[in-house]
Amino acid sequence: MKYIIIGIVAIIAIGFFISRTVKTNKASAEQVQLPGKTPQQNPYMEMRNMAFSTKAEQLGLPNIADDKVYGLITEMAMNPGSATVISFLTGDTSLYLSSGGGFIGAGQHEEVRQMLAQKVDRFQNYLSKARKIDEPSLPEEGTVNFNFLTKNGIYSVTQNMTDLESGKSEFSDLFKEVNEIITQIRLKSNG
Template identity: 40%
Template sequence: MKKKTILILLLTLLNFCSKKKMNYEVSETYKGLRSNAFSITPEKINLPINKQNSVYGVVMETGYPDAVVSLISLADGTTSLYFSNGGGMIGIGEHEKPKAKSIFFTNEANNYLPFTQQEKSNQFRLPEKNEVIFYFLTTNGIFSFADLEENLGNEKSKLSNLFFIAHELITEARLVSDKNN
């Protein structure tokens, strides 16, 4: 019994020590933009909401080795892409194709609310490396869903289709950015 207890303690300690906590470089600008994204309300963007618990915005965050990428999409077509270590793309939704894709993405997000859980606080954690977190901004609060990027990309997640739509939106954003540079 004593040997078994010691072995369990050693394995627990090894497991604890081997887990690497992601310490992203997070710029002050990113913190501010991210905070603003989570404080958006339908009233702030003059968006009429017809249904109770309707999604009016989605924040999809992906953890990479050196940074987090945050996609912000609102029901009015507003689209932005922020990088935790600085930089990003703002005002993408002013262009026709990204705006249409953003509206579609945000509307489609309503179908995935049953798979989410409501956030209990206003402290929205950043994803770990290889993790994706969807934050659904709704008229009843903020809901979330997290999964590994690999699961989402390999259609092993309940939100895989929404993940693919988000990446179509990111592609549209990059096309606009490339065209403007």
């Protein structure tokens, strides 16, 4: 678990560094930058809202069952701010940091796409433990929100970070899987 925390801290540090750097680095996973936005404007909430509003049809998945999980949006409270990990059944994945940084495009690598599609497919096992929500909220300090996207709507569950890390939560395995996704995003963002 120590390495998971170190990995998350490293990602936040990288995101902070990238969000403060004017120099553009065109790596295989690109820094989040919305068209028409200046580097001083933070795209986090807009990118987060776009992820939550993504429909199965937009991903090319029009024929999946209404209760099939086609995406998982995991949000972790980080002191300060938060990190949002987007994972879709299609293999697309991104990481957004509330500091304004982040990475998109790691899913363009075939090995990441395959790994991610398998993981999102297994996320279905957790759907029955989540409750349907109208509006996703940011995680409170010390918590992680797991948000499952289906055609029927968004289902969410909030877990204590300490319980997830220690293995005391029934969602600890899911938390490990999300951290594996973060690791792949980080590795692919370094070229």
